Amino acid sequence: MGTEVVAAPPLSARPSAWRVVEYQLVAARRYWRSMVILGVITPLTYVLALGVGLGVVVDNNGRQLGVPYLVFVAPAFLTAAALQIAAADASFPLMAGFKWIRTFHGMVSTPLTPDQVCDGQLLWIAVRLIVNSSLYLAIMAAFGGTQRWWVLLAIPAATLTGMAFASMVAALAAVLENEGNGFNVLFRFVVTPMFLFSGTFYPISQLPDWGRWLAYVSPLWHGTELARGAGIGGLSAAAAIGHIAYLMVWLVSGVLLARWRFRVRLTK
Amino acid sequence: MSAPETAEVLARNSDEAAEALISAQGLTKRFADFTAVDGIDFDVRRGEAFGFLGPNGAGKSSTMRMIGCVAPVTAGTLRILGRDPATQGPAIRARLGVVPQQDTLDLELTVRENLYVYGRYFGMSRAALRPKVDELMDFAQLSERANAKVEPLSGGMKRRLTIARSLINDPEILLLDEPTTGLDPQARHVLWDRLYRLKQAGVTLVLTTHYMDEAEQLCDRLVVMDGGRIVAEGSPQELIAAHSTREVAELRFAPGANAAAAERLSAALTGDRERIEALPDRVLLYVADGERAVARSHEIDLFPLSSLVRRSTLEDVFLRLTGRSLVD
Numbered sequence A: 001m002g003t004e005v006v007a008a009p010p011l012s013a014r015p016s017a018w019r020v021v022e023y024q025l026v027a028a029r030r031y032w033r034s035m036v037i038l039g040v041i042t043p044l045t046y047v048l049a050l051g052v053g054l055g056v057v058v059d060n061n062g063r064q065l066g067v068p069y070l071v072f073v074a075p076a077f078l079t080a081a082a083l084q085i086a087a088a089d090a091s092f093p094l095m096a097g098f099k100w101i102r103t104f105h106g107m108v109s110t111p112l113t114p115d116q117v118c119d120g121q122l123l124w125i126a127v128r129l130i131v132n133s134s135l136y137l138a139i140m141a142a143f144g145g146t147q148r149w150w151v152l153l154a155i156p157a158a159t160l161t162g163m164a165f166a167s168m169v170a171a172l173a174a175v176l177e178n179e180g181n182g183f184n185v186l187f188r189f190v191v192t193p194m195f196l197f198s199g200t201f202y203p204i205s206q207l208p209d210w211g212r213w214l215a216y217v218s219p220l221w222h223g224t225e226l227a228r229g230a231g232i233g234g235l236s237a238a239a240a241i242g243h244i245a246y247l248m249v250w251l252v253s254g255v256l257l258a259r260w261r262f263r264v265r266l267t268k
Numbered sequence B: 001m002s003a004p005e006t007a008e009v010l011a012r013n014s015d016e017a018a019e020a021l022i023s024a025q026g027l028t029k030r031f032a033d034f035t036a037v038d039g040i041d042f043d044v045r046r047g048e049a050f051g052f053l054g055p056n057g058a059g060k061s062s063t064m065r066m067i068g069c070v071a072p073v074t075a076g077t078l079r080i081l082g083r084d085p086a087t088q089g090p091a092i093r094a095r096l097g098v099v100p101q102q103d104t105l106d107l108e109l110t111v112r113e114n115l116y117v118y119g120r121y122f123g124m125s126r127a128a129l130r131p132k133v134d135e136l137m138d139f140a141q142l143s144e145r146a147n148a149k150v151e152p153l154s155g156g157m158k159r160r161l162t163i164a165r166s167l168i169n170d171p172e173i174l175l176l177d178e179p180t181t182g183l184d185p186q187a188r189h190v191l192w193d194r195l196y197r198l199k200q201a202g203v204t205l206v207l208t209t210h211y212m213d214e215a216e217q218l219c220d221r222l223v224v225m226d227g228g229r230i231v232a233e234g235s236p237q238e239l240i241a242a243h244s245t246r247e248v249a250e251l252r253f254a255p256g257a258n259a260a261a262a263e264r265l266s267a268a269l270t271g272d273r274e275r276i277e278a279l280p281d282r283v284l285l286y287v288a289d290g291e292r293a294v295a296r297s298h299e300i301d302l303f304p305l306s307s308l309v310r311r312s313t314l315e316d317v318f319l320r321l322t323g324r325s326l327v328d
Ligand SMILES: Nc1ncnc2c1ncn2[C@@H]1O[C@H](COP(=O)(O)OP(=O)(O)OP(=O)(O)O)[C@@H](O)[C@H]1O
Pocket: A268, B031, B034, B035, B036, B054, B055, B056, B057, B058, B059, B060, B061, B062, B063, B101, B210
């Protein structure tokens, strides 16, 4: 009997974080249509209102940008959209898993570990960002917002940017115990200003010194530079490596922080 | 698991693991400076149904979460299936079924999807899961709701689904934290029947409850917990024999008159194990012969509004051990 007791579990495979992604895919069967519709409407609105409308004004007032305004802003919008989706998906939905529907507590009573639950949730957000950014880019292309194939690299750039931020937000979601008021502060005082101070609408050389420093800190600016470099060029390899390195620092510290907070929250 | 590691585990555990699937010595759980589980010892043997009985805050769930390899042990030793939860949590959890006190079902998913997804967490293949999911929906009498969302299901149905879900990996040990709290009597009996069948099939059951009848029905052995400690241990019959009398006479006097009556009734007691418990609404006489105790109360001109003689239950054991009623 002793041997029977300690026999290794006869289960086919050790589960991985991908099982958590699979769970999200099953759940997404119910809402993928609205996800796609939103993923189409958002870029359409931006293209029409800002890219085309504002673009006419900007393009008529001298062409210092060197490219049509839509081509200038499209990669930046794409990156900003990725960041916003990442922040939204890593906030309240994750908090629900800890607090309201408690699904994460169910996951860690299986062989899954808190680290895997964390990784799985982040991977799922990455999948969403890749899909959403591709959709975004397709729509931009349809309206003449792209000029060369290199622009495809805006998709990984936007995904990296989103994930760098999502991992930090996920850590926060694992910490917050109240009804999530911390997220409202985050959206109002971090996410929205980031959109305005990251060179989305105009190069940050137009900003005063303090504004430029905000941009240097913001992951969105680094992502925007990468995506825009992909779309219209003019980005040196050294600068690209610097931007990637900065975002990687955010991502790695964010993931480590998030895993740690998931462990603390799920193993009380 | 690599071969040398398996061999080592085998060598270390072949003798004691055969006796106890779960064994705890000095098991302690502290939250900051609050001690929720205060150095308890127990063994759970293969195939038995083992219960933790205790009032709110006794430390039952904290103990269950340590056994479930979710909450780390603060102090003491805990071995499950001969393994240390601190280092082999995932491997142990692969062999456990867990019914937590609070459901963790995904309300947006269907009954079927909840079972499927959970099985995937155990690394089970899609092919193996398909028949298993059907079997479990049948077991939980939820086949008709297979493709319905979980959200609108009744509390009892959700509980049955949680229990079905806990069986997806054919667990060797099933941990049930208050499996029937909040269910109506009929649903509880259905669940008891299901659990009894699992026990017949060789599954080791570990459950917590504040229901005496549940403990008496299901448990071969149980421990009574209070304030993080184990205050008694044994089979339901042993506990009753050790901590109560054969019969109990319950005398109900007018409101406010119970305490005074209890005072006068102490004279009616014989034998050193007999005693009186005055509750706000009634007086309990723990005696060998209940009818005679009622007769004696009449002899000393005490006429209760109503009286009833019954056998001792675990409720009485609990009252005796903790001075408190179990269901508050
Ligand atoms: N995460 C936690 N942090 C701090 N204290 C906790 C935590 N979890 C439980 N406790 C405390 O530990 C004690 C034991 O709680 P536990 O949930 O184990 O009791 P229980 O016997 O399961 O009670 P119930 O019958 O109400 O479910 C309680 O006083 C509770 O407040």
